[in-house]
Amino acid sequence: MVSIFDLLKEYIDSGRIKLDKSKVQHTYTVHDPCNYVRKSQISFGDNYGELSRWVAKQCIDESLYREMCEDYMNNLCCGAGGGAWAMPYDEERLTYGKMKVDQIRDTGAEIVIAPCHNCRDQVMKGLGDEFKKGREGFDMGNYKETLYTWELVSMALDFEPWSEAEIEAAHAERDAQFERDGVELEEEE
Amino acid sequence: MAEEAVKEIKVDRKHRKIGNIAPELADRCYTCGTCAGGCPATGLVPGWDPRKAIRAIVFGMEQEVIDSKWPWVCTLCGRCQYQCPMGITLMRTFRACRSARERDKVPGPIHKGTMMNLERGNNLGIPKDDFLFLLAELGVEMENDEEQPCPGFYVPVDKEGANVIVTINSKEPFGEPDDMKFWWKIFYAAKENWTVSSENWEGVNWGLFSGDDASMKVQVARVIENARKVKAKTILYPE
Structure with missing residues (x-):
């Protein structure tokens, strides 16, 4: 079992993926999901606070990085954790999230990197949308968008298409799989 | 009346369990309020915050916590547990309160x-x-x-x-x-x-x-x- 950060670090360190820091040029900050940082520390004795920032800094120049919380072990929950995103308590979730709104405003960053599906939904569709709608007291400053960590990595990727031989081998594997699973696509080519 | 209430307290010091849920070490609480002060959900559910919920459980009022909205508006973020000077496992306790909720009364999907x-x-x-x-x-x-x-x-x-x-x-x-x-x-x-x-x-x-x-x-x-x-x-x- 590996976390996304371990795998991304391995890809980057080994040179299996190459990242181009010139592709995204906006100020950014990194949110700390409770599960990857504080609760990981409590449960497993280690956390991803440093590594999460490191991966983001491989994708966008460090000069554009804006810290959200030096003390990441005590960073605030996005407000939708523990299943709250799916629960019928929207007002409580948004009032809770107001503290995250203030934190994001104070960073001055345009992009919030969220390494968690749930946090991303809260920051982007919960807090971000309310801010854009002009909800009273919701000031996220320079905020423009929220990205998953892996979304940011995919945007910064610098890669070449595979070779003819690799493509041919992949197509053969794919066709065998489709036949096994009974998948039929309409031909467009 | 007061004596009646006291009988409700079920403290099992040997296993550090109180009542039917397992708020490990909750009876050690000094009521310092570190948890409530640092909890972003404090004030969201009138009458409840982490300290009050823990105290309620220590006093045998666990059913009131289980029936309240508190354990569900709490996002189980763990700040309270991480900072508790007495090592009380608040986050685990509130999750245990969720477990104790009847399944058809679990909020949302x-x-x-x-x-x-x-x-x-x-x-x-x-x-x-x-x-x-x-x-x-x-x-x-x-x-x-x-x-x-x-x-x-x-x-x-x-x-x-x-x-x-x-x-x-x-x-x-x-x-x-x-x-x-x-x-x-x-x-x-x-x-x-x-x-x-x-x-x-x-x-x-x-x-x-x-x-x-x-x-x-x-x-x-x-x-x-x-x-x-x-x-x-x-x-x-x-x-």
């Missing part, structure tokens, strides 16, 4: 989703055929992408001997399919030997949040079983 997952292999009940067809279609889209074509890309399903097996968050095939391409593009660039399961691929474990340990374990076991089936070395859990 998380219990229904958990049951759906047990029955059909993912929280949203996406049928296998639809899932496989979607993956195939998205693969063709990636191959022919105008900005960044990935010729040779497809989504390997149940691939024997894959290095990495990945779980999927059902919200993506359900409503945000293009978001799956972020990881796929990374795998393409890294030339990873990876795969997805055709069944029981759900990565969102709602049993964790609904306090349903038995279902939570079933789901974890399925993820591990899927990896064993194709002899994958690594499970990537992008949650």
Whole structure:
């Protein structure tokens, strides 16, 4: 079992993926999901606070990085954790999230990197949308968008298409799989 | 009257359990208020904050905590537990309160989703055929992408001997399919030997949040079983 950060670090360190820091040029900050940082520390004795920032800094120049919380072990929950995103308590979730709104405003960053599906939904569709709608007291400053960590990595990727031989081998594997699973696509080519 | 109330306190000091839920060490609470002061949810549910909830349990009023909205508006973020000077496991305690809630009174869709997952292999009940067809279609889209074509890309399903097996968050095939391409593009660039399961691929474990340990374990076991089936070395859990 590996976390996304371990795998991304391995890809980057080994040179299996190459990242181009010139592709995204906006100020950014990194949110700390409770599960990857504080609760990981409590449960497993280690956390991803440093590594999460490191991966983001491989994708966008460090000069554009804006810290959200030096003390990441005590960073605030996005407000939708523990299943709250799916629960019928929207007002409580948004009032809770107001503290995250203030934190994001104070960073001055345009992009919030969220390494968690749930946090991303809260920051982007919960807090971000309310801010854009002009909800009273919701000031996220320079905020423009929220990205998953892996979304940011995919945007910064610098890669070449595979070779003819690799493509041919992949197509053969794919066709065998489709036949096994009974998948039929309409031909467009 | 006062004596009646005192009889309700059930403190088992040997096992450090109070009542029927297990708020380890809760009777050590000094009522300092560190938890309530640092909790972003303090004030969201009138009458409740972490300190009050712990005190209520120590006084034998655990049912009131279980019946309240508190354990559900609390996001189980763990700040209170992390900072408690007496080492009280507040987060675990509040999750135990969720477990003690009757299943048909679990708020929102998380219990229904958990049951759906047990029955059909993912929280949203996406049928296998639809899932496989979607993956195939998205693969063709990636191959022919105008900005960044990935010729040779497809989504390997149940691939024997894959290095990495990945779980999927059902919200993506359900409503945000293009978001799956972020990881796929990374795998393409890294030339990873990876795969997805055709069944029981759900990565969102709602049993964790609904306090349903038995279902939570079933789901974890399925993820591990899927990896064993194709002899994958690594499970990537992008949650």
